[in-house]
Amino acid sequence: MNPDICRERENATFNTETLTNMLDGSAEKTRRRREIESLVINDPDFQHDDPNFMSRSERYDAAVKKSSQMIMKLRDYGISDPEEIYFYKRTARRTFHEAFGLHYTMFLPTLYSQCTPEQQKKWLPLAENFKALGTYAQTELGHGTHIRKLETTATYDPSTQEFVLNCPTVSSIKWWPGGLGKTSNHAIVLAQLYTLGKCHGLHAFIVPIRCMKTHQPLPGVTVGDIGPKFGFEEVDNGYLKLENVRIPRENMLMKYAQVEPDGSYLKPPSDKLTYGTMVFIRAMIVGESARALSKSCTIAIRYSAVRHQSELRPGEPEPQILDYQAQQYKLFPLLAAAYAFTFVGQYMSDTYHRITGHINQGDFSQLPELHALAAGLKAFTTWTANAGIEVCRMACGGHGYLCCSGLPDIYVTFTPTCTYEGENTVMMLQTARFLVKCYRQAREGQQLSGTVSYLNEQQRLQPQPVSSRPTVVNINDLASLVEAYKLRAAKLVEVAAKSLQGELQRSISQEDAWNNSSIELVRASDAHCHYVVVELFAAKLSEISDTAVHSVLNTLALLYALHGITLNSGDFLQLSQITQRIKALLVEIRPNAVALVDSFDYNDEMLNSVLGRYDGNVYESMFEWAKRSPLNRTEVRSFIIFNIIQKK
Numbered sequence: 001m002n003p004d005i006c007r008e009r010e011n012a013t014f015n016t017e018t019l020t021n022m023l024d025g026s027a028e029k030t031r032r033r034r035e036i037e038s039l040v041i042n043d044p045d046f047q048h049d050d051p052n053f054m055s056r057s058e059r060y061d062a063a064v065k066k067s068s069q070m071i072m073k074l075r076d077y078g079i080s081d082p083e084e085i086y087f088y089k090r091t092a093r094r095t096f097h098e099a100f101g102l103h104y105t106m107f108l109p110t111l112y113s114q115c116t117p118e119q120q121k122k123w124l125p126l127a128e129n130f131k132a133l134g135t136y137a138q139t140e141l142g143h144g145t146h147i148r149k150l151e152t153t154a155t156y157d158p159s160t161q162e163f164v165l166n167c168p169t170v171s172s173i174k175w176w177p178g179g180l181g182k183t184s185n186h187a188i189v190l191a192q193l194y195t196l197g198k199c200h201g202l203h204a205f206i207v208p209i210r211c212m213k214t215h216q217p218l219p220g221v222t223v224g225d226i227g228p229k230f231g232f233e234e235v236d237n238g239y240l241k242l243e244n245v246r247i248p249r250e251n252m253l254m255k256y257a258q259v260e261p262d263g264s265y266l267k268p269p270s271d272k273l274t275y276g277t278m279v280f281i282r283a284m285i286v287g288e289s290a291r292a293l294s295k296s297c298t299i300a301i302r303y304s305a306v307r308h309q310s311e312l313r314p315g316e317p318e319p320q321i322l323d324y325q326a327q328q329y330k331l332f333p334l335l336a337a338a339y340a341f342t343f344v345g346q347y348m349s350d351t352y353h354r355i356t357g358h359i360n361q362g363d364f365s366q367l368p369e370l371h372a373l374a375a376g377l378k379a380f381t382t383w384t385a386n387a388g389i390e391v392c393r394m395a396c397g398g399h400g401y402l403c404c405s406g407l408p409d410i411y412v413t414f415t416p417t418c419t420y421e422g423e424n425t426v427m428m429l430q431t432a433r434f435l436v437k438c439y440r441q442a443r444e445g446q447q448l449s450g451t452v453s454y455l456n457e458q459q460r461l462q463p464q465p466v467s468s469r470p471t472v473v474n475i476n477d478l479a480s481l482v483e484a485y486k487l488r489a490a491k492l493v494e495v496a497a498k499s500l501q502g503e504l505q506r507s508i509s510q511e512d513a514w515n516n517s518s519i520e521l522v523r524a525s526d527a528h529c530h531y532v533v534v535e536l537f538a539a540k541l542s543e544i545s546d547t548a549v550h551s552v553l554n555t556l557a558l559l560y561a562l563h564g565i566t567l568n569s570g571d572f573l574q575l576s577q578i579t580q581r582i583k584a585l586l587v588e589i590r591p592n593a594v595a596l597v598d599s600f601d602y603n604d605e606m607l608n609s610v611l612g613r614y615d616g617n618v619y620e621s622m623f624e625w626a627k628r629s630p631l632n633r634t635e636v637r638s639f640i641i642f643n644i645i646q647k648k
């Protein structure tokens with residue numbers, strides 16, 4: 001064990017196991033998670049070479065093999081709890097996505113949430129036993145964001161009681177769905193529903209695309225892989241062109257909207273229920289932001305504890321780079337964000353399941369807030385984590401740029417979360433739409449609830465415009481900082497609403513007024529999400545009984561809140577005091593940095609990083625990894641070079 005990293009662990013002021021248990025929910029949950037992870041770690045079937053040593057085709061084949069192995073093994077172990085399945089899979093896939101990913105994350109959830117009981121009786125056994133292997137095909141070449149303009153059509157033929165599916169133009173070809181190119185034999189296809197000559201907008205259909213026996217494309221189906229991408233090399237994101245493909249009427253997902261045998265259309269309680277799977281994934285991505293950022297911090301901080309470089313004081317030994325204030329200022333606010341997002345991810349998941357429970361009982365009243373919260377927190381946390389992973393990579397110097405550091409793979413796998421499941425700017429504007437509506441309701445005296453109730457509070461407290469009030473905070477008191485973020489959010493929502501109002505008074509259209517206020521609208525949503533994150537971090541602390549853990553997390557929460565102020569200093573005051581306080585907090589966190597990342601409890605296999613190894617023996621393992629590179633399988637690789645060198 002590297003002596004530096006041993007010393008770091010000896011210096012910690014809290015018990016990492018206590019914090020790990022808290023993050024898992026209990027000591028028993030920690031035990032069980034580790035037990036499941038060890039099933040993978042000790043399984044020779046999952047000991048394979050680094051995918052970075054493989055070609056794209058080899059990586060895809062290996063991913064398919066791993067997906068099918070996991071299915072068999074989970075069955076053999078009798079593991080069926082969704083959270084335990086997730087622990088097993090996350091350990092097996094390490095930093096990469098799995099070939100059957102979309103089947104689990106979108107195809108099955110859509111069947112669960114949008115099929116009638118009769119349709120579930122038919123499709124769930126097929127899908128749960130992987131006879132029907134599916135994806136979620138919504139995006140087209142011409143449209144990803146603007147789904148109301150998707151062009152694929154599903155036209156009902158009452159004479160045969162079938163839907164006829166077509167991609168009428170090049171731009172209507174389905175493009176991007178994960179697992180579509182080579183893996184899936186079915187797809188949930190989002191298409192414009194036409195019946196009795198009328199268009200009823202976007203609806204979801206189960207479409208067989210490959211023969212369940214031969215896996216060959218079915219008649220009228222053109223399907224394939226869209227080619228290499230920035231990352232996601234294990235996933236066959238694909239294209240799908242449908243030409244007069246006929247499916248039975250029963251293949252339209254009819255839990256909310258129906259087409260009768262005669263073609264008459266029965267509309268849903270809300271036309272946004274078709275968008276439900278997207279809200280689910282957005283909500284889950286918040287937790288993924290926390291995991292990607294916490295992994296990156298674990299790698300960068302452990303490496304920074306064992307890396308010695310440069311000279312802090314003349315004549316003294318080279319210091320650990322973690323002792324540089326600049327290195328701490330890069331990494332510790334990200335560490336704080338990783339903890340903040342861990343708590344927000346738990347809150348978002350709980351909120352999603354609570355509200356969808358009400359929706360399943362027919363209460364749709366909280367759907368708008370769920371949509372706004374999931375959209376905003378997905379954008380806010382992925383933008384922060386995306387940038388943070390890059391900071392962690394660069395904080396590891398040259399070795400961070402090696403694939404064996406794990407950081408490039410974490411980055412290229414995570415970065416599309418800023419785009420897929422709702423491009424982040426578009427998501428922030430969706431949240432702003434909800435905030436402006438709530439602001440207007442508060443002005444009219446309506447009582448708001450949930451995460452926007454502060455808009456009432458600000459109206460009651462002081463009638464004068466929020467933006468006229470200075471933001472003065474007690475920089476040592478988290479509650480005071482929460483208030484500052486609340487006031488900032490209220491201020492920026494008011495600024496955005498007034499910008500809209502001003503544009504409208506210039507008698508331009510609502511749509512142009514909206515577009516001309518987009519900067520303020522996005523800033524308002526960002527401030528709202530930032531307040532929610534700080535507020536939830538503070539609320540979590542009130543649940544922690546262990547004084548040592550409470551103290552270290554309180555320090556992180558203060559750092560997160562104060563650092564956020566320096567990033568948005570235009571909205572707050574007291575910058576110089578805050579900078580000094582931040583420096584003091586960095587010093588406070590320094591002895592606990594490694595213990596704080598240890599508490600995330602990532603085993604080496606899942607971390608997949610020679611820099612972030614638990615034992616800190618980075619150089620030895622880097623050298624061993626490099627020697628396994630395919631280019632090193634022969635001493636002399638290119639005889640052309642050999643001939644040139646030998647040429648007389």
Ligand SMILES: CC/C=C\C/C=C\C/C=C\C/C=C\CCC(=O)SCCNC(=O)CCNC(=O)[C@H](O)C(C)(C)COP(=O)(O)OP(=O)(O)OC[C@H]1O[C@@H](n2cnc3c(N)ncnc32)[C@H](O)[C@@H]1OP(=O)(O)O
Pocket residue numbers: 102104105106136138139144145146147148178272275276278279281284285288367368371420421422423426430433434437
């Ligand atoms: C288990 C998983 C674990 C972890 C996850 C990890 C990894 C991810 C795994 C898989 C993901 C892999 C790949 C990604 C897959 C995809 O990308 S699928 C495709 C995703 N595509 C999108 O997200 C499209 C984005 N666009 C939209 O959602 C919509 O076009 C829009 C919301 C931008 C606009 O929709 P419109 O219908 O035009 O609406 P509007 O005019 O803006 O607003 C009208 C009202 O409707 C409300 N609204 C909009 N959307 C929703 C919704 N989803 N739910 C509820 N309400 C909604 C909106 O608020 C308006 O309401 P008003 O009251 O203001 O009128």
Ligand SMILES: Cc1cc2nc3c(=O)[nH]c(=O)nc-3n(C[C@H](O)[C@H](O)[C@H](O)COP(=O)(O)OP(=O)(O)OC[C@H]3O[C@@H](n4cnc5c(N)ncnc54)[C@H](O)[C@@H]3O)c2cc1C
Pocket residue numbers: 102136137138139142143144145146175176177178232237416419420421422423424425426429
């Ligand atoms: C790795 C990956 C996996 C994917 N998997 C799937 C899948 O399984 N299934 C599926 O259906 N799709 C999938 N997608 C597609 C993904 O959902 C879309 O790419 C995403 O929704 C963004 O849409 P777009 O590509 O049309 O971007 P665009 O909307 O064209 O974005 C381009 C720019 O336009 C801006 N813009 C667009 N509209 C507005 C607006 N109203 N106001 C302001 N600015 C705007 C955006 O902010 C952005 O800067 C995947 C994509 C990726 C990268």
